[in-house]
Amino acid sequence: MSHVLETMVGGRKLKVEYGKTGMLSNCAIFMSYGDTVVMVNVNASEKPREGIDFFPLSVEYEERLYSVGKIPGGFIKREGKPSEKSILHARAIDRPLRPLFPKGYRNDVQIICTIMSVEQDNAPDILAMNGASMALCLSSIPFTTPVGTVSVGLIDGEYILNPTEEQRDKSTLNLTVCATKERVMMIEAGGDEIPEETMINAIKFGFDACQTIVKFQEEAMKQFGKEKDIPELYHPKEEIEEAVTQFAFDMLKETMYITDREKRNEKLKEVKAKISDEFAEKYPDDGADIDEIVYTIQKKIVRNMLLNEHKRPDGRAFDEIRPISCEVGLLPRTHGTGLFTRGLTQVMTVATLGSLGDVQVLDGLGTEESKRYMHHYNFPAYSTGEVKPLRGPGRREIGHGALAEKALEPLIPSEEEFPYTIRLVSEVLSSNGSTSQASVCGSTLALLDAGVPIKRPAAGIAMGLITSEDLSKEAVITDIQGLEDFFGDMDFKVAGTEKGITSIQVDTKIHGLSQTCIRDAINGARKARLFILDKIKNCIAKPKEELSPYAPRAYTINIAPEKIRTLIGTGGKTINKIIDETGVKIDIKEDGKVFVLSTDGPSASKALKMIDNLTKDVKVGEVYLGKVVKITNFGAFVEILPGKEGLVHISKLDVSRVEKVEDIVSVGDEILVKVTDIDNQGRINLSRKDAIKEQEKEEKD
Incomplete structure (x- = not known):
């Protein structure tokens, strides 16, 4: 049976059709907003996947060029691997949904959003995010918390809900807000140096607008949603949990309170070896359970340390940033380099300047055809001291590169100011928390070193969050390191200048963020950003006046x-x-x-x-140095500009009478001539006599 439900969002119709297509999917819907249409299919495996310690959710955002009336370029003429934008949109869909599945749910879940029709005024990625939540809510998959998503623009101080293409071009803010009925689940923002208070109010505006979409999904669930499956949730065996906790808790607590990272890691290896030796014979087939229990104990200890004892694993204050150093000009032959180090996180960015013909050509669903500023991010295994095969960039690398690109994009000079294509490559040399924001700082250093006249230096920082289980208590911390990110509840990345915010990306592992948390994180990030900007300016205060000798x-x-x-x-x-x-x-x-x-x-x-x-055009009265290309009995033809010839009549070859043209000039001679006339057919008449007289007059003067 086909079901249709409609509501109005931002003055446009949002419609869902369910039951008409995709009969064998757990749930298949068509969702439309104006003339933009996305098909969403969600499915889950019947049984949990064995031998894993994570929730196997996969999200795919499938662009179809027929949706905008295009045929793919190239030889193959069909869509191939996902574009960077597709990958970024898939990550954005994943982030707000993943924390809302039941803890311990290990069934494979797949969400496929296929873009079927695109009206440029109505963004397909925003619609896909709403469609994914709607399809999960209507399915039998144990997902019961609707998530609404909107975009917010800012024009002349006024917030715009789901701005049109024309409004997006004028807007100084491109903000995406995902929210449940109670809390914000995800924030993604790019802006033209937006003041903190303006950004906080924009997020609140987006949260309020999401409520219409949340209610729409709740109504759809009531009317035609499937009965939810009772999930088989993973949980370690109680007997093992009690035994491991009793044996290991005190040792792990002592270990987690060691502030030096290397010493803590060495001690942790010793403790884990003792735990393994203690339970290897008694529970030979339950190694995964033991690992899960040890992880849970560590998490409880670190979270209690932060939330109740107000201590950080490395001994810093909650608003304290790790030691920072900045360097430029490290590589002799590149156009610009910047090395940024924050604690044990280190990123080197290299800037390359190219011609405008080096722009990246885009073949996607939007109206943008190319871009002249690119940022790429590499995260090799050695940055965490591990050994892994080297492969192409994964979704994480693409996402982090795009985030840093967004942070710096408003500061890049226009083509008229700086006629170059600019490519930045950030190499993560060492990773212990927030390498994406370190790449923003390293990129600023590289741009300044390359002599790129950016508007202002930019910097980024990651804020963290620790909450109690009932979300009644929370603590925001500045400059999270790896351990705090691993055991914490939020990764709130903010980049910008001394003037305002240029980018935000927020990931959360809990059921959303309070408005207080958002305000504290944004304001705390500003304080940290200004501190880092001072360090950058102490290293290099402004763009170098001269480009590298190896730069074009x-x-x-x-x-x-x-x-x-x-x-x-x-x-x-x-x-x-x-x-x-x-x-x-x-x-x-x-x-x-x-x-x-x-x-x-x-x-x-x-x-x-x-x-x-x-x-250039030939002008009457101007003198040119031309080349004789042909001789006739009545004069000589002279090329005064490439492809432009004129006739010097024999009577105009010299100041005195000329009997034969060959007496004065030969083919190949270079002579000064003056343009005396251009007739209505474009024929050019020249005079060597007049050019000689003019030259003699100048010499006398």
């Missing part, structure tokens, strides 16, 4: 748009000749701006002169 120099020349065809030539013959002769890179814009990039100044000057000669 960009030069600009403007030509008439109708001359672009002349510059390119048939099949690119003319422009390729300039490139071959000079070794430069050339990019041409539709408005007639021509960018020449070269590491060699004389080569660039030569190319600019060739372009100017090719594209």
Whole structure:
């Protein structure tokens, strides 16, 4: 049976259709918002997966180019691996939903959101997030807490709910808020240096708007939701839990109170070895249970230490940042480098400047076709002292790179100010908490070292949260390290400048964040950010005035748009000749701006002169140094600019009478000529006589 339910959100219709398609899925829905349509299918395995210690949830965001009336580019002509945007959207769907499944649920769950139709005014990723929650709520999968998602814009001080494409272009804020009836589950934001209070109010605005969508999902569950399965939840055997706790608790507590990380880890290895020796014979097949119990004991100890004793594992105050150091100019041949170290977290970012032709071409569902600023993030196994195979970037690496890119994007100079493509690569050299925000700091150093005129330096920090089981008590901590992230409840990453916030990303492991927690985290992050910015400025206060000698120099020349065809030539013959002769890179814009990039100044000057000669108009009265290309009995034809010839009549070849043209010039001679006339057919008349007289007059003067 087909069911349809509708509501209004932001003045547009939000509709769900259930029971019409996907009959063999646990739940399949079509959800639409305006003309944007997403199909969501959710399924779960019948039994828990054995031998794992995590919840195996997978989320896929499937872009279909037919949704925007496009045929995929390339040879294969079908969608291939997910785009970076697809991966980012899938991660955004996962983050608010995962904490709301029952603890100990180990069944495989898969959510597939397929984008079927896209109207640019209504973002498909926001709709997919709402659709995923709706499908889970309607399914028999044990998920019972609806999550609403909205986007928030900011135009002239006014908050805009689910802004249209035109509004997004004008907005200084791009905020996504996911919330349940009671708390905020996820925040993702990019902004143009947004003040803290403005951001806090925007999040509250988004939370309130989510309530309409939450009620919509609750109504759908009541009307046609399936009966929920009773899950088989994993829990260690009580007998083993009691035995391990009695034997190991005091040893683990003593260990977790060691402030030095290396000493603590060494002691922890010893304690775990003792635990293994103690229970190996008695419980030979229950190693996974014992590991889970040890983890739970550690978690309780650390959380009690933070929440009730107000102590941190490394002895810092709750608002204290680990020691920071900043360096630039480490690599001699790169265009810019920055090394940022915070405690045992260390990131080196390398900046590379390229031509505008080096932009990344995008083939996706949005209207953006390319981008000239890119940030990539690498997280090798050695950064945590581990041994793993080297593979391409995973979802985490792509997500962290995109987060740092978002943090710096509002500060990147425009193409007119700085006509380069910019690529940043952050290499994580050592990881002990918040490498993504360390990469923001390292990238700022690299940009300044490369001489990129960014608006202001940026920095980032990660805030943490510890809560009691009933969420009645909470403590926010600054600059979380690995242990606090591992056992804590929140990773609240905030980046920005001294003026305001440029990015936020929030992950939570509990059933959401209170408004008080959000306010404390944002304000605490500002205090920490200003401290880090002082460290960055002490290292390098402003962009270097000179680019690296190994970086290309960009030069600009403007030509008439109708001359672009002349510059390119048939099949690119003319422009390729300039490139071959000079070794430069050339990019041409539709408005007639021509960018020449070269590491060699004389080569660039030569190319600019060739372009100017090719594209400038011949003007009556101007004198040119031309080359004789043909001789006739009535005069000589002279090329004064590439492809532009004029006639010097025999009577105009010299100041005195000329009997034969060959007496004065030969083919290949270079002579000064003055343009005397251009007729209505575009034919150019030249005079060597007038050019000589003009030169003699200048010499006398």
